[in-house]
Amino acid sequence: MVKLTADFRARVTELPGLFRDVFAASEGEGEGRAIGALVDDLLATTLDGDLLATLALDGDEVAGCILFSRLRYDQDPRQVFLMSPVAVRTNRQKTGIGQKLIRFGLDELRRNEVDYAVTYGDPAYYGKTGFQPITDTFAQPPMPLSQPHGWLGQSLNGVDASPLSGPSHCVSAFNRPELW
Ligand SMILES: CC(C)(COP(=O)(O)OP(=O)(O)OC[C@H]1O[C@@H](n2cnc3c(N)ncnc32)[C@H](O)[C@@H]1OP(=O)(O)O)[C@@H](O)C(=O)NCCC(=O)NCCS
Incomplete structure (x- = not known):
């Protein structure tokens, strides 16, 4: 039985x-090394208000984790967060932890008045938790995408699912073309 929490600072x-x-x-x-370094950088350099994380805890063990970081659209008043990366411990995969953790994380974003979530990954998997394919004209990615079919989004406020205006800016850890 895992416990979900957004209280990640101690871990x-x-x-x-x-x-x-x-x-x-x-x-x-x-x-593995590249994503480990990305997470290290995200945790070390992202301002508190621009970073959220959700953890699945089994006793004292972290069974899964998701990081969420701010994506700024200068010409749009809505708050947008990027969900990436997502990891469930290898021996705990395919038992539902990933989807529970994503749903919990999206609720946490809503509690923080985030209006829209984007992610960059497998549409078949992330479609299970409400993400739909979007184009780079609907929401400009901060860098050119090597796999545009993996650009996904969903409205969190239940109201405004109109295109996001203007160019976007990710937090500095994501400011590397090879990650996109
Ligand atoms: C991808 C990942 C986060 C999924 O988490 P999980 O806890 O294993 O997944 P869940 O148990 O919540 O979901 C399993 C379901 O998704 C499906 N699924 C899992 N990975 C999938 C994928 N890559 N594509 C499509 N479906 C997938 C399973 O078949 C299963 O389907 P069902 O609900 O119909 O039975 C996890 O496997 C992982 O950490 N993988 C390695 C790192 C990675 O690729 N992260 C994502 C990129 S950031």
Whole structure:
């Protein structure tokens, strides 16, 4: 039985290693190192108000984690967050933790008055939690996308699902073309 929480500050030293191990197992050592370094950078350099994380805890073990960081659309008043990366510990995958953690994270964003969530990943998986494919004219990504079919979004405020205006800016850890 896992417990979901958005209280991640006490566990930050463990999170880069969790992401490194999970992505090394699924995508290879190099990707594991790259995502571990991204998470380290996100946790170290992102302003408090621009970062959220949700954890699935099994006793004292972190079984899964998602980071959410702000995406600024200068010409749009709505608050937008990027959901990335997402990891469930390898031996706990396909037991529903990922989807529970995503739903919990989206509720947490709503509680923080975030209007719109985007992510960049597998449409078949993220479609299960409400993400729909969007185009780069509907919401400009902060960098050119190598896999445009993985650009996904959903309105969180139940009202405004109109296109997001203007160019966007990610937090500095994501400011690297090879991540996109
Ligand atoms: C992708 C990941 C987060 C999913 O979490 P999870 O806890 O294993 O997934 P869940 O148990 O919530 O969901 C399993 C369901 O999604 C499906 N699923 C899992 N990964 C999928 C994928 N890549 N594409 C399509 N469907 C997928 C399963 O078949 C299952 O379907 P069902 O609900 O109809 O039975 C997890 O497997 C993981 O950490 N993978 C390695 C890192 C990664 O790829 N992260 C995502 C990119 S940021």
